[in-house]
């Protein structure tokens with residue numbers, strides 16, 4: 001065996017929500033070979049390397065179902081604005097000026113460092129120059145669903161939809177057998193892509209067997225514009241185009257009607273719930289408890305660092321649950337347990353990767369994080385889910401393992417040169433601040 005983690009408090013997130021108090025996880029060739037009591041597994045398995053995790057919690061790595069990694073470069077550039085003005089007056093002009101293959105590489109590396117540090121082991125992205133992100137994630141050893149952006153009007157990478165489709169075909173062929181990278185088809189939204197573009201995106205996804213990801217029903221303005229233009233709200237409109245049926249990651253989903261929520265459950269549309277971004281842009285409160293009640297698969301997403309302004313899934317968990325409770329005046333809404341599920345196995349379901357990741361079970365890939373419980377803010381520990389959602393933060397993550405490889409150990413990043421990554425990002429940020437090209 002390659003690696004054994006012993007004496008941990010293991011939160012498996014398997015179907016039985018098993019918790020093992022003094023447990024071991026045994027890993028070989030990137031796969032989980034056994035999970036169970038250390039008293040039994042320590043005798044049964046020898047490993048080349050072992051980690052003594054006494055006083056630590058082991059859980060599945062967190063799954064960020066919606067982000068734009070390279071947008072770390074725009075963190076804090078335009079705050080305190082609604083989505084429409086934020087995008088059209090600030091972000092799109094900045095992207096037109098500063099987004100290049102080089103800046104995407106730099107922003108992506110910065111995001112990768114931040115995500116690994118806060119316990120994210122898989123993320124789903126949609127942006128321009130997607131190959132740069134795929135290469136950066138692959139090099140850093142981080143699992144990613146990488147979406148090449150499709151928008152009808154001229155964008156940061158100057159690609160028409162037809163050119164984006166050609167790029168996606170090339171990317172799908174290039175990354176086909178990669179263990180960490182899945183390419184996705186990423187039309188931006190129903191208000192920036194025509195019906196023809198959306199139908200072609202769906203056809204491409206079907207032909208290549210790729211997931212689709214899209215921003216949908218994010219603001220009241222979007223719902224009213226789409227309803228005026230097409231005579232129905234965004235999810236119904238996409239359904240009328242035949243958009244659903246395969247893996248679809250719907251980011252935001254703030255304003256689905258009750259019949260659209262039924263549709264989401266029926267068509268197995270996965271939701272990337274971005275609570276912090278929806279609050280910061282004052283977009284609204286997504287009806288997550290209603291979605292749970294209807295059986296919709298819900299994951300959590302940070303959105304990009306320009307609308308959050310960080311990529312911590314611990315902050316996202318905390319905000320998501322508190323937002324449901326206060327908006328419904330219902331303290332039982334979105335329980336801590338449901339929230340940890342959304343951040344792990346629920347997110348894996350949304351991405352169509354739950355056969356591989358999302359829980360610690362024999363046969364799954366070894367994507368897991370080790371959290372140091374020896375901190376004043378984590379004592380006492382009565383309920384692990386409450387502790388993870390209400391008390392833990394990203395900086396408590398000590399070690400991160402993805403596909404069996406240790407990518408952060410004792411808070412040192414092993415696959416990214418953090419100093420170089422920060423230096424390069426600072427250099428680009430200087431140009432952005434000065435407004436230079």
Ligand SMILES: CSC[C@H]1O[C@@H](n2cnc3c(O)ncnc32)[C@H](O)[C@@H]1O
Nearest residue numbers: 068091126127149150187188215304
């Ligand atoms: C095709 S995805 C890249 C595109 O999306 C923009 N973007 C970032 N966050 C949001 C959001 O919350 N709603 C809509 N669009 C968003 C990003 O700036 C890129 O232009």
Ligand SMILES: [Zn+2]
Nearest residue numbers: 215251303304
């Ligand atoms: Zn987004």
